[in-house]
Amino acid sequence: MKLGTSLYGRFLIALALALLAVVAVVVVVLHRQEAMRDDVLVLGRQSMHALAFDRMAERSEAATVQVASDLVNPLYYFDLDEIGVLLRAVLKQPDVVYAVVFDNDGAVIHDGSRDIRSYGQVMDDPMAFEVITARGPHIQVSEDLLDVAVPLYIGDVRLGGLRLGYSLAAVAADEQRAAAGMDERLSATGRRHAGWIMAAMVGLLLLAIGLGVLVQRGLVRPVRRLADATRAIEAGDFAAPLPDTGRRDEVGDLTRAFGRMRESILRQDRDMRRMAYTDALTGLANRLAFREELDRRLMELHGAGRQLALLFADIDDFKRVNDTLGHDAGDEVLVQFASRIRETVDRLGGERSLLARFGGDEFVILVESFSGGQGGIRDDAAHLAETLVAELGRPIVIDGRQVFLGTSIGITVFPDDAAGATMLLKNGDIAMYQAKVAGKNCHRFYSRAMDQAVERRVRMEQDLRGAWERGELSLAYQPIYRLEDRRLVGAEALLRWHHPEYGAVAPSVFIDVAEQSGLIETIGPQVLRAACMDAVEWRSDFPGNDLFVSVNVSPRQLRSGDLAIQVEQVLAQTGLPADGLHIELTETAVIGDEQRVSGLLARLRDAGIKVWLDDFGTGFSGLSHLRRVPVDGVKIDRSFIADVLRDPDDLALTTAIIAMAHSLGITVVAEGVEKEGQYDVLRERGCDLAQGYWLGYPMNGHDFRGLLA
Structure with a gap:
């Protein structure tokens, strides 16, 4: 009996064919595993790089915008001491390489040093041209540096700009370490499973098939799910589910490591958002958070036939408190004022009201019509403003001394006064200024005539400069x-x-x-x-x-x-x-x-x-x-x-x-x-x-x- 015709021969042939098939399958699986490992490494590195860089860019931009808003008033009054204090505080932050305030010509006004060593020097580095000409937040990147520039405006007038440089060395080092760890873990996992596959070659085809299924279910699928979760995290979805973390092998370790990384990024994101959107002194929303919410509300209200009002509240003669009692007392005054405003707005402003501190002694309140009265939003806003003037006119006790301060409030209404956020904010500021002109400790609604009054006042201020020297006074x-x-x-x-x-x-x-x-x-x-x-x-x-x-x-x-x-x-x-x-x-x-x-x-x-x-x-x-x-x-x-x-x-x-x-x-x-x-x-x-x-x-x-x- 020929071997090929015998059952044994057929078995051997079948076994040989099975073994060949298993070998072929093993070869294919090994090749696929290696390719998949490389794909996972490349994808992981790309995802980690994009995630780390984008988060750093967002954090850097938000932090720079926040610092820029704090620098507007000191730069307008050319208060180099206050500018230096703010810049030195920024330079203490990790990864900040330099912090520069410059004028519209690119000349350095302050570099954060005590003696302002680069004062007056014109920035001439390769990034300087785009920094000087930028009209909004601008980010540039070199091999090892992230440069963030924000122009400083007061009203429509550009005063200059702020430029912060962030080192990318820490980001690169973190990416390298994470990639090396991933490479090592994936390599270890690949070697372990390769041993299992080689052992399965002496077994039956079903065992090889079962091992293939095991590899597919135990390795490939979790890694793919892990990659999908990484992409979701990269897109900002920190609630994306991760594969089962009950496993105790390398994949489980890797999955749990990704889980811890996700939680860390989530905490950092919450902290950055809190820093970027919250006023550190009062705990209220800041200018950035208020502007985003205002833009969102305006999109909701466009064409809906509903109104909202902005109330700009500014403390009268607040500078007198800082000058006479010190800045610590001034901060305490701001905290007490914020508390009184919050209590009044919670009581009278309606459920959709929003309170923010814009910086210094200026607070802004957003209210939507809530009383249902015939006067609508104007009556609601006027009643809230009158109550605030009365509440904030009560004395404040600081260090055992009574401090009497008033509040000037300007009110602007959407869509009567403006349809966009920028014009609404400008109009509210103008109305608040007119309340101060009217004697302070009162409120005024914006009217188009106020624009002319502000223009006349600005022109009068310009004409008054040098009037004594010209013999006009x-x-x-x-x-x-x-x-x-x-x-x-x-x-x-x-x-x-x-x-x-x-x-x-x-x-x-x-x-x-x-x-x-x-x-x-x-x-x-x-x-x-x-x-x-x-x-x-x-x-x-x-x-x-x-x-x-x-x-x-x-x-x-x-x-x-x-x-x-x-x-x-x-x-x-x-x-x-x-x-x-x-x-x-x-x-x-x-x-x-x-x-x-x-x-x-x-x-x-x-x-x-x-x-x-x-x-x-x-x-x-x-x-x-x-x-x-x-x-x-x-x-x-x-x-x-x-x-x-x-x-x-x-x-x-x-x-x-x-x-x-x-x-x-x-x-x-x-x-x-x-x-x-x-x-x-x-x-x-x-x-x-x-x-x-x-x-x-x-x-x-x-x-x-x-x-x-």
Whole structure:
């Protein structure tokens, strides 16, 4: 019997064929396993690289945008110290190589170093051109560096930009380690299963087939699932399911390692999102989170016939808290304000309201119509704003001291005022600014006329710069008389502006612009010097008339802390005796900072300079200031003098002020004397000095010299 025809032969042939088939299958499986291992390694490396780089890019961009929003105000005021503090804080973060603030020409303003070693140097590296010309967040990548640049805007004006460099070395090292670990684990798994497959070659075909099934189910399928999960994680789906982690082999180890990596990335993502979308001080949403939510809401509301309102709330005179009580106290004020705003918004703002802190002392509230009243969103927003003004007007206790602050609120409505987020934010800011112009501690709705008012105010601020040097600003003098014998004893210096295009500009308008813009800190000393020089000439040209000149000092000049030094220098330069100068302060200028102001005024009085409290009786505390603030005189506000002849209450108040001041040894000056009867009544009540149209209008220096002659 031939071997080929025997059952044994057939068996052997069948077995040989089976073995050949098993060998062929094994060869194919081994080849497929090797190719699959390479595919998994390539895919894993690509996924890890893309995931790590994209997350770092997103984190870097979000962090840079956040830092850029904090840098806008310091860069606008060119506060290099504050810019340095922010940049050094950024440089302490891991992987940050450099942090640079630059102007629109690419010149370095600050590099985070103490001495700003690269100040003024123009950036000329290969990435600099795109950084300087970028109009939005811009990311560039080199082999070992991630460069993130964000332009800094205030309104529509580009101030410059922020540039942060992040090292990619750590990312590359992490990728290399992870790839090496994956390679090692996959290689170990491949070797182990290759041994199983080789052992199965001496077995039956079914065992080989079963082993193939086992390999397919035990290795290939979990790895593919792991790759699918990795791609899902790369796409941002951190809830993507992983293969069963109950296994105790290498695949299980690899799966659990991927699970731990996913949890780590998820925690980091939560932390980064919290940092990127939350205000660190108050815990509220920040500008970035608010803008994203506003964009989403606007997409929902377009064409839906529904409205929403934005309320911009800004703390009035908040800088005074930082200047007088320190930044820690300022932070405590912000935290208490945020708590009060949150409680009020939760109570009155409706379920879909959103509160955010935009930075500094500015809070923004989004509300949708919720009351169902006929007035709609405007009535809801107005009621919320009125409640906020009242709540935030209550005193705040800081370090055992009561601090009184107000809030100015601007309101803009979608879609009445604008259809896009950018214009809504701009309009809300304009409305808030108009609330401050209207006297603060109030709210105003946006109107298109406000745009023109803002443009006029910006143009006026621009025109006011250098107006003194161009000879547009001048001094007028209103005579001050002694009531006892109607003798001219001095004059109040009043600033006047004759604009070359608009003519005479009301002092109430341009002085407020100078105060808000900070120009008063430049104009004030110039006014003081000019008034003292004129007073010296009066005394020199008209011997025997020891006239004094009184000069008004703004609250901003008072807060600067340099007033006493400026006054002493001006007196020394002009030669005017100290008793020839009277300094006038408004009562509201000293409220909330009486301890520091008292020391400043005591220094002036010790030098022989008289200090008068202007607009007396119109402030928050009235006569109580006479006990705590050292002054030589008070000027009764013209609102009391106007009705002194026909209103018994005003007459009684005026008489009480005169008596109270005299009991403390304080001189009393009456403003706004426009009738002879007013003059007679004040003289009978013992008032010391007076000024007003009945006694003399404000006049230029030449006319005042004629009056003296």
